[in-house]
Amino acid sequence: MKISKVQLYAHNVHKMKEFYCGTLGFTLLEEAEHFFEMAAGESIIRFACIDSSVEKQYHFAFNIPSNLFQQAKNWAQERVGLLSEEEQDEVYFKSLDAYSCYFYDPEDNVVELIARQRINPKVRTEKFSIDHVLNIGEMNLTTDAILSVVECLKDYGITPLKDAEIRTDALTFMGNEEDGVHILIGPSERIWCFSAKKAMVSPIVIEINHQLQLCINGNGDFTILQR
Secondary structure, three states, X not given: OOEEEEEEEEOOHHHHHHHHHHHXXXXXXXXXXXXXXXXXXXXXXXXXXXXXXXXXXXXXXXXXXXXXXXXXXXXXXXXXXXXXXXXXXXXXXXXXXXXXXXXXXXXXXXXXXEEEOOOOOOOOOOOOOHHHOOEEEEEEEEOOOHHHHHHHHHHXXXXXXXXXXXXXXXXXXXXOHHXXXXXXXXXXXXXXXXXXXXXXXXXXXXXXXXXXXXXXXXXXXXXXXXX
């Protein structure tokens, strides 16, 4: 499974473009007054403008080479600063065999850099750049109808990780463990790791393998479209 494209929403797309394509250096693919698209390795992120009265919040992770985690941490610290928890600015997830660090973007989305040690490739360099981002490795889908959304995803072959319990009070990781790409299904009000931000049901479109579109609209309704 690959996350080929996501559409997220922003109150100020110009500020978001300056952050992602200026400060961080992602390649700008297309822009207009009310949106822009950027390349994130093999994935594409589109930020579209939404009225400031609409509450929304996102979490996503970028896969990076397995041997460049410390270099990526230093790179992010220099540009945006890292989030910390109990005086720690990184975490090792034993179940994923992965190291992660986190930072906010201008609209307080929680952005993660994740280096999966078994899955993500190594590169022959000791210096990290934005060009080393491989793809979107994780994208959260917040819903208060977790069980029905998970069952719907299973109908399209997107299943919980091996032996993963479907949780209504925590994250359920969906996808093939060996792909290193996951959809995170979680409830609203959950506090994000290394953050004080609460997850909230937000409009989003997640495109899988250029074929399926997982959609949540402004009312929180979940649908799957097949291209």
